[in-house]
Amino acid sequence: METLSVSGLRKSYGDTAVLAGLTFSLRPGECYGLLGPNGAGKTTTLRCALGLTVPDAGDIRLAGLAVPAQAREARLRVGVVPQMDNLDPDFTVAENLLVYGRYFGLADHAIHARIPQLLEFAGLAGRAGAKIGALSGGMKRRLTLARALVNDPDLLFLDEPTTGLDPQARHLIWERLKQLLQQGKTVLLTTHFMDEAERLCHRLAIMDRGRFIAEGSPREVIAAHIEPEVIEVYGEPGESSAAEWAQAEAARYATRVEVTGETAFCYVTESRPLLRHLADRQGLRYLHRPANLEDVFLKLTGRDLRD
Amino acid sequence: MNHFRPPSLSLRFIPVWRRNFLVWRKLAIPSLLGNLADPMIYMLGLGYGLGSLLPDVGGVSYIAFLAAGAVCFSTMNAATFEALYSAFSRMQVQKTWDAILNAPVALDDLVLAELVWAASKATLSGAAILAVVAALGLVASPLALWALPVIFLAGLAFAALGLIMTALAPSYDFFMYYFTLAVTPMTLISGVFFxxxxxxxxxxxxxxxLPLSHAVQLARPLFLGEVPAQALLHVAVLAAYAVAAFWLALGLARRRLLK
Incomplete structure (x- = not known):
């Protein structure tokens, strides 16, 4: 089964290079994550892959077809969950699925036959006649996911699918995505939630300023780019300042230290010396945990705000 | 890629047209009443009120003269409103276009669907007005039924012009310029009222x-039971407006959306 492969993808707007030469491909049945801060180029990559943005250079093949030349045909095999909900507010839940299925050239009876199972999958059974305005944010996301499945696609593109959802709603979306992966669908996911990527992605790429700065399985990326353990040290301004402690003493115990405000992130390969030291320090609290993808992300893309 | 390359059209516009039709069907009665009220108020107010002060105009009573003008005027308004406000909502506010473009529908198909839909809606309201006008005894013969294809063609022309504005508009406020600077002056000099x-x-x-005067020159003789003079010329002008404006609107929409 052919999925998506991209090579040498470049796109600039004016003098700004949004994509600076991306090459990656999805293996059938995997979940591949694109991670990056706002403006890293994630959404532009998806738009190029769907043929909605024409790149300045590079080759794209989607579902075995050249994009953008045959993008429309290729989209027959793809389902898309966009970043912003764009369900049709004039329609009911079921009408949204019916109307969307027609865009794929599906006959009404074929769509009607699929609607009950799609609603069941989305946890919206019994809501077929509900208006969109009456749905919660989580329900709308699930309906958008069901809409993306109306054509039974091989490949799913999800652009920040859980942004703005509460934890219950996020977990339900993750559960459904795992089910889809078990069914053999291939998923391309953009997110800036590192726990989401760690949970779902078989492989991922961290993007910044239009290029990949790390790629591999979550474990590989963590192992390649960061110390295995982190001790976060918290203090208060004044006598028990974590920032002052970090400046004076942390380097003796940690391979690398990052300070933001009154929190010091100490990256270590051997945690015991630092833990012993902290046990004797009054006023400093700490949290000892394994390093995760968020640590890698912040190390590689920096802690500065991106707007 | 050149945004102003020729349109590449297909029947895939039909599911998008059906989407808009399904929305309309839910609100068909209030929508038709709204589309009827405006021209009927003009017609009855001006036709009977002002008309009672006037001698025959063009050889017929003023209200009979006005009937065809009012139908064309309301066709223009119906198509224009749909192509401006409603299409802009779908493109910019509700992001309906974004959703459709993720499916196997090209922007060319989508803009074509908006064009044909706006003309269809204008025809639906035009047919309702025609029925009322006929019930008032203001049409001379069944020849007036030919006004329906004229309304559809004029609807295509005005919808295409409106879609140019929609593809350029930063917000709804922009459309006021189009009405004030284009639609209203055109209405006054196209033979609608005199x-x-x-x-x-x-x-x-x-x-x-102007397209509106060609629509009026087709519709008025049909209402009075005559075959329009130079019918082919008028049809050709309206068709040319529709094609050229659609091409331009599509190019602008590509430039706006396929960045």
């Missing part, structure tokens, strides 16, 4: 280039 012959020569020349 014969173009009453205008100074310069205005007559401008009028001859």
């Amino acid at each position: 014969p173009v012959g009453q205008l100074p020569a310069a205005f007559q020349a401008i009028s001859a280039a």
